[in-house]
């Protein structure tokens with residue numbers, strides 16, 4: 001479906017370890033996605049992979065309203081520890097509705113809506129993400145089979161539909177705090193996220 005994907009590559013040393021940093025430009029949208037990789041994928045065995053959706057507030061500003069920042073760092077740590085894996089940083093801010101709409105959704109949550117209803121009150125889908133280009137990025141990286149770091153079964157289904165074999169799910173249950181408990185419970189109760197262990201675990205702070 002995607003041909004001649006524009007891309008770039010360099011090395012990147014991070015607090016978590018040394019990675020190869022790839023950039024991929026998505027045709028049509030022009031969005032520039034990233035992949036941080038380490039290890040060799042050429043033997044075809046399942047690769048530890050995280051599909052991380054952009055969250056400016058959580059990843060960069062340290063917001064306590066969600067679990068994205070701890071998930072991002074936890075995934076990079078897990079991949080570096082294994083010495084082989086890939087984190088795809090996908091420009092899907094606000095589950096694909098964009099930054100301004102996410103801010104509008106947060107404003108509605110201040111008035112009592114939960115994360116799912118806030119999107120709907122804006123006339124937007126609860127989750128507007130598509131993983132077709134993520135699957136294409138994995139193909140470009142030589143990855144056809146994954147062990148997916150996620151609590152979201154929809155990501156596994158979507159990758160499978162796009163031709164990537166999902167061998168296993170590796171839970172990524174970090175970052176619960178006093179502020180985001182209701183948000184995580186909504187994801188578990190209304191959005192199908194698999195949080196059984198997390199829900200019994202003590203808060204991080």
Ligand SMILES: Nc1nc2c(ncn2[C@@H]2O[C@H](COP(=O)(O)OP(=O)(O)OP(=O)(O)O)[C@@H](O)[C@H]2O)c(=O)[nH]1
Nearest residue numbers: 053054055066092093094095102105115150151152
């Ligand atoms: N619209 C909206 N987006 C949010 C909100 N909180 C976090 N996000 C976005 O949600 C995305 C992360 O999705 P999550 O549902 O937390 O997790 P997931 O990626 O589906 O599943 P995991 O793989 O288990 O992390 C990021 O793009 C965030 O910007 C919110 O209240 N409203």
Ligand SMILES: [Zn+2]
Nearest residue numbers: 055058066068
């Ligand atoms: Zn977030």
